[in-house]
Amino acid sequence: MTVQDIKLLERKFQREKAARKKAEEILEKKSLELYETNKELQYLNNTLKEAIEEKNEELNETQTKLQEIADTVEDTLFNMDHYGNIIYTNRYATHLTGYSYDELLKMNCIELIEPSMQTTMAEKLIEFTKSDDNFLYLEFQIVGKNKETTWIGQKTTKTKLPNGQYKYNAIARDISQQVEDRERLLKAKTLLNENERKYREIITNLSLGICEVDLNYNITSVDKNFCSLTEYSREELMGKHAVKLLTDGAGRSIIEQERKKRKKGVSSIYTVEIISKSKSKKTVIISGTPKFDENGDIIGSIGVHFDITDRIRDKQQIANIQDELHIFKLKYESILQRMQLGVIETSTEGIIMKANEYICQLLEYDLSDILDKSITTVLGENLKDNHHLSEVPLDQQIDNIELKIETTSGKNKNVVMSMAPFYDAELNTKGHISVLHDISDLKKLQTNLKEAKLIAESAQKAQKQFLANMSHEMRTPLNAIVGMSHLLKDTTLNTEQTELLEVLSSSTSILYSLISDILDMSKIEAGIIEVQSKPFLLKKLLDNLYKTFSIRCKEKDLNLKLEISPLVHDSLIGDELLLNQVLINLINNAIKFTDSGSVEIKVDLVKNINDTQILQFFVIDTGCGIEESIQENIFEPFQQKNNTLSTGTGLGLTITKRLLEILDSEITLTSKIGQGSTFSFEIQLAQDTTTTDVNDHVDDNISQQFDNKYHLHF
Amino acid sequence: MKGIVFTEFFEMVEEAHGYETVDKLIASCNLSTDGIYTSVGTYPSSDMFELVQKLSDQSSTSIPDLLFAFGGHLFHTFTQKYQSFFQDHTHAFDFLVTLHDHIHVEVKKLYPDAELPSFAYQRTDNHSMEMTYSSERKMSDLAHGLLHHCLGYYDHRFSIEKENIVEDGSVVLFKISIV
Numbered sequence: 093m094t095v096q097d098i099k100l101l102e103r104k105f106q107r108e109k110a111a112r113k114k115a116e117e118i119l120e121k122k123s124l125e126l127y128e129t130n131k132e133l134q135y136l137n138n139t140l141k142e143a144i145e146e147k148n149e150e151l152n153e154t155q156t157k158l159q160e161i162a163d164t165v166e167d168t169l170f171n172m173d174h175y176g177n178i179i180y181t182n183r184y185a186t187h188l189t190g191y192s193y194d195e196l197l198k199m200n201c202i203e204l205i206e207p208s209m210q211t212t213m214a215e216k217l218i219e220f221t222k223s224d225d226n227f228l229y230l231e232f233q234i235v236g237k238n239k240e241t242t243w244i245g246q247k248t249t250k251t252k253l254p255n256g257q258y259k260y261n262a263i264a265r266d267i268s269q270q271v272e273d274r275e276r277l278l279k280a281k282t283l284l285n286e287n288e289r290k291y292r293e294i295i296t297n298l299s300l301g302i303c304e305v306d307l308n309y310n311i312t313s314v315d316k317n318f319c320s321l322t323e324y325s326r327e328e329l330m331g332k333h334a335v336k337l338l339t340d341g342a343g344r345s346i347i348e349q350e351r352k353k354r355k356k357g358v359s360s361i362y363t364v365e366i367i368s369k370s371k372s373k374k375t376v377i378i379s380g381t382p383k384f385d386e387n388g389d390i391i392g393s394i395g396v397h398f399d400i401t402d403r404i405r406d407k408q409q410i411a412n413i414q415d416e417l418h419i420f421k422l423k424y425e426s427i428l429q430r431m432q433l434g435v436i437e438t439s440t441e442g443i444i445m446k447a448n449e450y451i452c453q454l455l456e457y458d459l460s461d462i463l464d465k466s467i468t469t470v471l472g473e474n475l476k477d478n479h480h481l482s483e484v485p486l487d488q489q490i491d492n493i494e495l496k497i498e499t500t501s502g503k504n505k506n507v508v509m510s511m512a513p514f515y516d517a518e519l520n521t522k523g524h525i526s527v528l529h530d531i532s533d534l535k536k537l538q539t540n541l542k543e544a545k546l547i548a549e550s551a552q553k554a555q556k557q558f559l560a561n562m563s564h565e566m567r568t569p570l571n572a573i574v575g576m577s578h579l580l581k582d583t584t585l586n587t588e589q590t591e592l593l594e595v596l597s598s599s600t601s602i603l604y605s606l607i608s609d610i611l612d613m614s615k616i617e618a619g620i621i622e623v624q625s626k627p628f629l630l631k632k633l634l635d636n637l638y639k640t641f642s643i644r645c646k647e648k649d650l651n652l653k654l655e656i657s658p659l660v661h662d663s664l665i666g667d668e669l670l671l672n673q674v675l676i677n678l679i680n681n682a683i684k685f686t687d688s689g690s691v692e693i694k695v696d697l698v699k700n701i702n703d704t705q706i707l708q709f710f711v712i713d714t715g716c717g718i719e720e721s722i723q724e725n726i727f728e729p730f731q732q733k734n735n736t737l738s739t740g741t742g743l744g745l746t747i748t749k750r751l752l753e754i755l756d757s758e759i760t761l762t763s764k765i766g767q768g769s770t771f772s773f774e775i776q777l778a779q780d781t782t783t784t785d786v787n788d789h790v791d792d793n794i795s796q797q798f799d800n801k802y803h804l805h806f
Numbered sequence: 807m808k809g810i811v812f813t814e815f816f817e818m819v820e821e822a823h824g825y826e827t828v829d830k831l832i833a834s835c836n837l838s839t840d841g842i843y844t845s846v847g848t849y850p851s852s853d854m855f856e857l858v859q860k861l862s863d864q865s866s867t868s869i870p871d872l873l874f875a876f877g878g879h880l881f882h883t884f885t886q887k888y889q890s891f892f893q894d895h896t897h898a899f900d901f902l903v904t905l906h907d908h909i910h911v912e913v914k915k916l917y918p919d920a921e922l923p924s925f926a927y928q929r930t931d932n933h934s935m936e937m938t939y940s941s942e943r944k945m946s947d948l949a950h951g952l953l954h955h956c957l958g959y960y961d962h963r964f965s966i967e968k969e970n971i972v973e974d975g976s977v978v979l980f981k982i983s984i985v
Contacts, residue, residue, distance in 0.1 A: 100829055107832075107842050115844035122846075 168264040174257035176201045176217060188244075188266060190237030201262075206233035206241055217248075221258055226250060231267065243271040301376075301397035304383060309334045309347065312392060321376070321399055323369035334395070339365045339373070346378075354382050354390055363400075374401045434507075434528035440521055442467050454507070454530055456500040467526065471497065489513065494531070506532045555618050559611060566607050573600050609743040613729070616750045621670075623754060627780040628668035631656060634693065637672070641679050641691070650683065651690035659697040661705055663780035670751050671775065675709065677748045678771050682713035689714025689768070703779050710772045717765040726761065807851045807943075808920055811880075812843035815857065818879040827864070834860050848919055851943055870947040877951015885959060898960040898984070899935050902953075903927050923949065932984065938971065939978045946970075946978035953980060 162169045162182035168189075170181035177200050186193055189204060205213050209232045220228040228248040233241045245267040250258045292302075301318030305311055314329045322329065322337055335343035342364040353360045359381040365373045377398040382390045428435050434451030438444055444462050452459050455470070462470045490511040497505050511526040577597045585593060615621055638654045645652040675693070682691045694710040718726060727749040745759075752759050752773050763769035820828050832841030835856045843849060862869045885892055891909055895901040906925040913920055923941035937953070939946050950968055957964045963985040971977040 100826060103829055104825055110840075110842040111844045114842060115846055118844065118846050 166265075168262075170196075170201075170262050170264070172201050172260040172262065174221075174253075174259070176214075176260075179259075185264075188236070188242065188264070189234065190240075195237075204234045206235050209233060217260075220248065221250065231271070242266055243268040245270075299399070301399070303329075303334060303395045303397065304392060305334045305395065306392040307390070309393075318397060321368070321374065321397060322366065328369075337366050339367060346380075350380055350393060353380065354393065358382070366397075374399055375404050376400065432530070434526075434530070436467060436526040436528070437523060438467050438526065439523045442524075444470065445523065451528060454499070454505065454528065455497075456503075471495075490526075504532070505530055506535045552618075552620065556620055559614055559618065559620075563611050566611075567604075570600065570604050570607065574604070609747065612747050613743050613750075616747065616754075621751075621754055624667045624669065625665055625778075626668065627663060627665050627782070629662055630660065630664055630695070630777075631662050633668060633672060634675075634695070637675055637679065637693065641683065644683055645691060648683065648687070650686055650688070653690055653692040653694075655692065655694045657696045660695055660707060661779045664705070665778040665780050666775070667755065670755055674748050674751050674755075674773070675711070677744050678711040681744055682711050682715065682769070682771075686713040686715030686768070698774060701776075703781065704776050705779060706774055706776050708772055708774045710770055712768065712770045714768040717767050718761070718763040718769055719765055723761055723763060727759065807849055807854055808845075808917060809843045809847040809849060810845040811854060812849060812857075813845045814880055814883050815854070815876060816843070817883075818876060819861065823865070831857060831860055831864065834864070848917075851921075873945060873947035874951040874954070877948045877953075878955045880948070881952050881955040881959070892959070896960065897932060898957045898962055898964075899929055899932065899982075901956065901960070902935070902937065903929065934984070935982050937980045937982065939980065940976065942976060944975040946975055949978075950980070953982070957982070957984070 159182075163184070165182070166184060168182065168185040170185055171179050173179050178196050181193065181196050183193075185191075185196055189196065191199070202210050202214050202217075213230060213232050216228070216230060226249055230246050230248070232244055232246070234244050235241055243266070244264045246262055246264040248260055248262045250260050253259055294300075299317050301321040302313075302315040303311055303318045304313040311329050311332050311334050314326055319326055319329065324332075335347060338346065342362075346362055346364065349360060349362070359379060362378045362380070364376060364378060366376050367373060377400055379396045379398075381394045381396075383392045383394050385391045428448045429450075431448075432450060433448075434454050435446075435448045436444055436451055437446035444465055444467055447459060447462055449459075452462070455462070457470075490509065492508050492510055495507050495509055497507055499505060508529045508531055509526060511524050513521045513524050516522045574597075577593060577600060580593055581597075634654055634656060638652065642652050679691065679693065690713070692710070692712040694712065696708045696710075698706040698708050700706075727745050729743055729746045749759050752775075755775055757773045757775045759771060759773045761769060761771055816828050819831065835841075835853075837853050837856065838850050839853070858869055858872055861867075862872050865872075891904075892901060895904075902925075906927075910922045910924075913922060921943075923939055923943070923945075926938040926940075927935060928937075929935040939949050946968070950966065953966060957966070965983050965985075967981040967983075969979045969981070971979050
């Protein structure tokens with residue numbers, strides 16, 4: 093070995109030694125660190141132990157508390173091992189199952205389950221074990237120690253134990269009441285659905301309109317019937333405010349009522365008018381029912397609508413007819429009861445069913461005496477000569493037969509009886525109505541009238557006779573006086589005698605006139621003047637008058653005028669005599685009261701009516717005139733212009749007026765003091781279309797006038 | 807850098823060339839410990855780089871070859887010392903994938919100050935796998951040597967392609983194919 097080798101080895105050794113020392117240093121340092129760490133670890137270990145003990149104590153306390161809670165809750169809490177064996181349960185479990193705590197701890201949870209459900213529940217538990225879920229809810233029935241079954245709702249959770257097995261924690265609750273409620277609810281729902289389906293069908297068939305609204309009365313559903321009721325389409329109705337379909341007042345009132353009803357959740361019925369799309373009003377019965385959701389909260393209403401417009405109209409019409417009938421019946425009955433006619437209603441067999449008061453009074457019976465008796469018996473007892481009634485078949489109509497009857501008290505009565513059948517709705521004879529009219533008083537009156545007529549007739553005859561006699565008896569001596577006076581004039585008389593004769597003559601003339609007027613008046617008053625209707629010639633009549641009065645006018649230096657309208661027909665038919673006398677009286681009067689001027693006779697045509705002419709006659713004078721105050725009374729008897737009787741009886745104008753009245757005419761007067769008077773009248777005369785010869789008798793009559801006066805003849 | 811790397815490095819050199827070369831190498835370097843290393847200590851990496859550089863100069867062997875050989879030596883040492891890590895596997899890939907997530911984690915527990923390379927794996931099947939090496943110390947050749955001997959240890963017939971992902975060798979991809 094060389095020195096070099098030795099040195100090399102030496103260096104190696106030195107290095108190894110240094111490395112060993114370094115390593116020792118490091119290891120020593122590490123050991124120290126390890127020691128420190130160990131010490132720390134030991135300390136930690138000790139405190140951990142304490143902490144664990146403390147936590148254990150806490151845990152025990154908590155467990156005790158939990159146990160207490162578990163025992164007091166009304167749920168069954170229990171734990172099961174991996175195989176479903178009960179390893180813990182709270183006190184309530186014993187209450188629920190009837191088994192003691194010790195008994196339960198020997199049981200498997202499946203044993204408690206109702207046998208038919210055991211398999212299913214076991215399968216579900218196994219499935220739960222395998223699944224990732226940590227929560228299982230099951231509902232099943234358990235059978236208690238006393239064999240009573242209880243519905244259980246059980247929540248189960250699982251905990252995995254270090255050995256890979258599971259431990260189950262379960263909370264079981266008695267849900268019998270809930271299950272029962274649920275089943276009842278289900279049954280009720282099924283029934284409800286069934287009913288709803290049934291009612292909907294009924295409603296559809298009944299043409300009931302259905303409309304559903306929400307809480308704000310906006311339409312949410314309608315059926316076909318409701319659409320046809322309102323005449324709107326479904327689209328138009330959806331969302332529409334239902335109240336807008338009603339008349340204003342009805343809408344407000346319904347909302348008010350519906351609000352109250354909804355609060356109570358009860359149905360309600362309204363009768364309202366709705367307005368359809370075509371604005372026609374319809375009367376509708378609405379049955380409103382609150383609508384509920386699943387939670388029982390009201391979410392709106394369902395309205396069932398029944399259109400009763402037609403029914404109401406029909407009902408109204410029937411009511412009106414019934415009212416009318418009732419009024420008619422009342423009226424009819426009241427008339428029947430009060431009228432002075434006896435009314436008897438009989439059945440087809442002639443039995444009296446009804447009778448009014450009057451018939452009872454007439455026959456002097458009480459109503460109860462005659463009801464239900466045969467009419468022939470009742471009337472027959474009272475009939476003397478009753479052959480009429482027995483001969484008449486009762487199913488026929490009898491018109492006004494006259495019967496003589498004797499009342500219960502023996503009074504004789506004359507009655508007129510009518511009988512007519514009445515019918516039921518099928519036009520079968522239901523009975524007869526007989527009407528009896530008591531004509532006893534009428535009969536008496538008739539007799540009295542006949543007597544009165546005879547008396548009147550004989551009285552009239554006597555009066556006529558008297559007047560005829562009077563005119564003859566008075567005129568004969570007067571005519572003798574007049575005739576003698578004329579004869580006396582022809583003798584030789586001295587002046588004094590002549591003067592006396594003049595007085596006598598004029599007095600006679602006045603007397604004659606007076607008698608004539610009085611007789612005329614008497615005749616008029618007696619009403620025995622008869623209007624003649626015979627053909628005559630008007631022109632001739634007037635010409636004669638003109639001739640007659642022209643002499644007297646000449647004496648008084650008066651101008652007499654006659655003017656006839658050319659339109660006036662000449663041949664006429666009427667009472668020439670009366671017309672003549674009226675004109676004579678008026679002309680006479682005019683001449684009498686006119687001292688100068690003229691007297692004018694004028695005839696105008698007023699108008700033609702078919703074959704008749706209405707003519708107006710005027711007698712116009714220029715005399716003294718009549719004061720207005722007197723004009724009204726001038727036609728009354730014994731009224732004269734100057735209130736003196738010196739110039740006449742004062743009956744002239746009265747007679748004229750009365751004569752014109754007989755001719756259906758009226759006299760009118762217009763007059764002014766100092767200027768004259770105009771008397772006029774209108775008279776209707778028929779035209780004589782037949783060509784006849786001029787009748788001369790008028791002329792003759794007029795020629796026979798005495799002192800220009802015409803006298804009536806009978 | 808862990809002391810074992812230095813002690814095994816000197817061991818390899820002594821085995822191959824005798825202590826004289828080790829002594830010479832230590833003397834030629836300016837080492838922070840004067841050449842005194844224990845396997846339980848931790849030393850600057852720069853000491854190792856200097857030793858490798860000087861050895862390469864003195865032995866006329868390239869640094870990659872030197873490191874590749876050192877990988878083989880180290881793997882042999884590991885199989886001796888840490889038998890249990892290897893015996894559980896029959897396929898090299900099965901062992902390799904435990905390296906980063908398992909073995910290095912255990913190493914870190916024992917030596918919290920150890921600075922270890924990281925590996926990412928892409929294993930297609932039992933015949934091909936890609937491993938990505940990442941380390942600031944850029945000693946992928948050492949890793950190459952380790953890989954090579956590992957595959958040999960499991961009796962595979964294989965080929966390894968090495969490719970620099972980053973130019974400086976800090977990230978390197980190994981494509982391993984087993985026939």
